[in-house]
Each structure stands twice: as structure tokens, then as C-alpha cells.
Amino acid sequence: MDKFYTMKDFQEAVAAIRQYTELEPKVGLILGSGLNALAESVEDAVIIPYDKIPNYPVSTVAGHQGRLVMGRLEGQPVIVMQGRAHYYEGYSIIQIGFPIRVMQVLGVETLVVTNAAGGLNMTYRPGDVMIIRDHINLMGMAGLNPLRGPNLEEFGPRFPGMNNAYDSQLRDVAQATALEAGIPYHQGVYICLAGPSFETLADVRFLRTIGADAVGMSTVPEVTVARHGGIQVLGISGISNSLGGEEGVPEPNHEEVLEAGKILVPRLETIIRGVLRTL
Numbered sequence: 001m002d003k004f005y006t007m008k009d010f011q012e013a014v015a016a017i018r019q020y021t022e023l024e025p026k027v028g029l030i031l032g033s034g035l036n037a038l039a040e041s042v043e044d045a046v047i048i049p050y051d052k053i054p055n056y057p058v059s060t061v062a063g064h065q066g067r068l069v070m071g072r073l074e075g076q077p078v079i080v081m082q083g084r085a086h087y088y089e090g091y092s093i094i095q096i097g098f099p100i101r102v103m104q105v106l107g108v109e110t111l112v113v114t115n116a117a118g119g120l121n122m123t124y125r126p127g128d129v130m131i132i133r134d135h136i137n138l139m140g141m142a143g144l145n146p147l148r149g150p151n152l153e154e155f156g157p158r159f160p161g162m163n164n165a166y167d168s169q170l171r172d173v174a175q176a177t178a179l180e181a182g183i184p185y186h187q188g189v190y191i192c193l194a195g196p197s198f199e200t201l202a203d204v205r206f207l208r209t210i211g212a213d214a215v216g217m218s219t220v221p222e223v224t225v226a227r228h229g230g231i232q233v234l235g236i237s238g239i240s241n242s243l244g245g246e247e248g249v250p251e252p253n254h255e256e257v258l259e260a261g262k263i264l265v266p267r268l269e270t271i272i273r274g275v276l277r278t279l
């Protein structure tokens with residue numbers, strides 16, 4: 001049986017964070033696999049390891065630092081998750097949403113979520129950026145929705161809408177920034193699978209057929225919780241590998257995900273800074 005959180009659980013976490021800083025973050029930033037270096041640009045940074053925060057899911061994967069960095073980026077007060085927990089690590093889908101609730105209680109209004117993803121769309125290349133236009137909540141359709149359980153009315157409605165989940169204005173600004181900086185980008189549909197195994201060749205063809213452009217193992221649960229709470233979202237995938245869906249194509253592997261991160265970090269930083277300047 002899943003554990004469902006109450007407001008008290010979130011408040012305990014917020015109280016622990018308040019021991020470190022009084023900063024009132026307006027923007028939340030989640031850094032995906034290989035993208036942790038983005039947090040190094042945060043000014044006046046206060047660092048809080050996840051294991052110092054009650055109930056907070058701790059990430060165990062290589063490339064995920066597992067700490068909050070709070071400070072300023074482009075003058076905006078930010079809370080940065082340097083690494084995240086995934087469903088495949090053994091957390092419940094409800095636990096994956098916990099950090100988003102903490103952000104909401106702290107007053108976050110905008111969430112910028114990043115991830116590493118495999119390119120399903122044949123035109124995508126490793127190192128490309130995909131501004132997420134929409135997602136397919138395949139895990140949610142199969143019953144793994146982070147909003148399952150008692151609805152906390154203080155956070156949002158029982159049956160939240162998911163149109164414009166990825167804010168069209170934020171996407172426009174992200175796109176304009178990428179264009180101006182000469183960063184190769186696309187707008188596309190992200191799909192989240194549970195992982196940790198990568199896709200079979202038939203999976204790849206299926207995912208492409210149902211309209212997904214990039215596949216990963218995160219983001220959708222977090223965005224679902226954020227939208228329930230009325231937080232506006234910008235999502236960006238860093239394409240770490242191309243998925244051919246044909247015999248003879250090399251297997252994706254975690255090392256190439258981390259490797260692509262090196263090219264992607266400066267690209268994502270440029271786009272995120274551009275967006276933060278307009279908030």
C-alpha cells in the first residue's frame with residue numbers, strides 16, 4: 001500500500017530547509033542525468049543534502065548528486081534539485097512527487113524541469129535540445145499517477161486539467177533564446193517509461209507510432225504534480241542518444257547519457273538563463 005502524504009509531512013520538510021535559508025524561491029529547477037553541473041552557476045548558494053530533509057526521496061543513480069542548491073540565478077530566487085529520484089530506484093510514484101509539493105509550499109511559481117532522453121524522432125541527434133511541447137502519461141494511464149490517493153484540496157483540484165501542461169509562453173521564450181544562440185533545438189513530445197531497462201526495438205517503434213519524440217524515465221510525474229498545484233512548467237530534454245528501432249543500432253547506455261550531458265549543460269544553461277531573465 002502506498003504511503004500518502006499529509007500537509008504535515010511537507011511542512012516538516014520545509015521546516016528543515018528553513019534551518020538552512022530564509023530564501024523564498026520563485027523558480028524550481030530539476031537537473032536530470034548528466035546535467036548536475038548547471039547548479040554550479042547558482043549565486044550565494046546554500047546546499048542542503050536530501051538526506052537532511054525528512055521524507056525527501058534520495059537519488060541513488062550515478063550523475064545525480066542528491067542535494068538542493070538554493071540561491072539566485074539571473075537575479076531570480078531559485079531552488080535547484082541537483083539530481084532526482086526515479087520510480088525505478090524503488091520509490092513509489094507518490095514519493096517522486098514529494099519534492100514538487102515542498103517547492104509549492106515554499107512558494108515556487110515556475111518549474112523548469114530537465115532530463116536526458118533518447119531520441120525517437122529520426123531527425124534528433126545526440127546533443128540536440130528538445131523543448132517539451134507535451135507529454136504522454138503512459139505510466140499514469142497504466143495506473144501510476146502521482147496524484148493517486150486522497151486529494152489535498154490545499155494544493156489543487158481532484159481532477160486537474162493537463163492542457164498547456166508545458167506553458168506556451170515559456171516555450172516561446174525558450175525557443176527564441178535557443179534560436180538566437182544557435183543551439184540546435186526541437187519542440188516535441190516526451191514520454192516517460194518506468195525503466196530501468198531501456199526499450200526493445202519494438203518498444204521504440206511503438207513509442208514513435210503513438211506520437212512520442214523522446215523517451216526517458218522521469219519528468220512526467222513531477223510535471224503532473226506541479227500542474228495540479230498550478231505551477232507553470234517549462235520542460236527541456238537533452239537528447240543523449242538516438243534510438244533507431246532497427247537491428248544493428250547500438251544499445252543506449254548510461255555512460256553516453258552522462259557524456260552527452262557535457263555538450264548539453266552549456267546549451268541548457270543558455271536557454272534557462274534566457275527564460276529566467278523574462279520572469
Ligand code: HPA
Nearest residue numbers: 116117118215216217252
Ligand atoms: N531510453 C530511456 N531513457 C533514456 C534514454 C533512452 O534511450 N536515454 C536517456 N534516458
